[in-house]
Amino acid sequence: MKILPDILQNLIQEMKKLPGVGGKSSTRLAFYLLESSPEQRERLTKALQAVDKIHWCLRCFFVAEDELCEICKDMARDGSLLCIVEKPADVIAIEKAGRYVGRYHVLHGLLSPLEGVRPEDLKIPALLKRVEEEKPGEIIFALSPTLEGEMTLQYLTEQLKKSESKLSRLARGVPFGANLEFTDEMTMSKAFEGRQPL
């Protein structure tokens, strides 16, 4: 039996589309919004509408309000280092670690023959052109070590091997804080391969 107004049912449906929001939490979120003040809902609505003004940086395809993003505009960044990532959120994760001082190139996806994602569907043509123009000293691949990540890495190293840039990838190994007992075989074997002298 239908007991909720269509309007509320509709909000629950929209909430359910958000990542990590299931049936119960979509109802909870909808009721929370219903019981919050009209002002608070308007702030959220306005914040959502403003997103239309954000676009991708013309150079690295990270998020930007202007033509270039804050990272590309920052002259203190080391332009000889170029880090290749899958998505904008990866840039945030790397920046949080605070270890990397170079620039980025966001692919906006990974190659996937299964899902029909080809190089021209990603920011790969732009990357190849950029490398040719900027000639970075080192290109660091920071792609997830998944099937698609490895495939994309392989394709790009093939395409870029003629460039003069040094190519590298993030180290694979046992993550900080992990329990060795529960480390999977693949991670364990990569950690042995990449073992470091003391």
Add this chain to the structure above:
Amino acid sequence: MKILPDILQNLIQEMKKLPGVGGKSSTRLAFYLLESSPEQRERLTKALQAVDKIHWCLRCFFVAEDELCEICKDMARDGSLLCIVEKPADVIAIEKAGRYVGRYHVLHGLLSPLEGVRPEDLKIPALLKRVEEEKPGEIIFALSPTLEGEMTLQYLTEQLKKSESKLSRLARGVPFGANLEFTDEMTMSKAFEGRQPL
């Protein structure tokens, strides 16, 4: 260092206000919304704006699009049963169980001397008036067995003892599917008190 556009930072802040959304998931939600289509964002925005049209049922204070909610409009409901709940979401939880066929009264909160919540801040005056007018055969309290819930229950039973309605409360006991070993002392002792003959 600021690397995100203010617009995105603002959306992350708004997302963080939602219940159950922490620092990491607010960023994740904001990026998800950023990467979703303008049409999908507009659907969500519209759904949020439409919430302004929802109000509380004039009779039971559950959510309603018209003057009365779907439950109050439903003539097949047993008008001799009145169930008192704290918030609209509790009605949904009870309806999902499908066992109750009567009507509701939503208090929109619980009494709390600590937070300064008095009877007149809740839908308690309306409840007392309603009971006088409708004279339900039974009033069932379905309030959370917390300090505030018990205090509200105590206040209301005191106020309603002059009415001709039978007063009852939901059974307290070991929840379905629970592991007896990890049941807390309070629940366990209530379960013994309320033990049922076989």
